[in-house]
Amino acid sequence: MEIIIHARNAHLAEDFKTIATEKLHSLDRFSVKINTVKVEIKHEQNPRFGKSSHEVLLTTAGAGPFMRAAGSGFNDVAAFDKAVTALELQIRKIHEKSKDIDHESVRKPK
Numbered sequence: 001m002e003i004i005i006h007a008r009n010a011h012l013a014e015d016f017k018t019i020a021t022e023k024l025h026s027l028d029r030f031s032v033k034i035n036t037v038k039v040e041i042k043h044e045q046n047p048r049f050g051k052s053s054h055e056v057l058l059t060t061a062g063a064g065p066f067m068r069a070a071g072s073g074f075n076d077v078a079a080f081d082k083a084v085t086a087l088e089l090q091i092r093k094i095h096e097k098s099k100d101i102d103h104e105s106v107r108k109p110k
Contacts (some may be wrong), residue, residue: 001036001037002035003036004019004041006019009042009043009045010054016080019077020080023084024037024039027088030092031095032091032094032110033064034091036062040059040074041080042056051073052073053074054074054076055070056069056082058070067087070086071084071086077088
């Protein structure tokens, strides 16, 4: 999985890239094909936004379905956690649909 991190109007912490790669590589446990994940970080300059001044947008591309998830928080890591949680829910739903489950009827044939 290739991870592309792009920051707009933002200076990222040194450990953000390692945290992001670890959390995104943990999504490989599902059987959904993801080739690239684009991480876009935006900082709002207006101080009135306060608790939601940092926004993270995750976009996936690959052989699997197209997915997008967003999160906002008071810092980059909190916003990234919310976005990864939303993306994981989407991936989990696709993974569950792809399982082969036989739905047999409980009723006896007449």
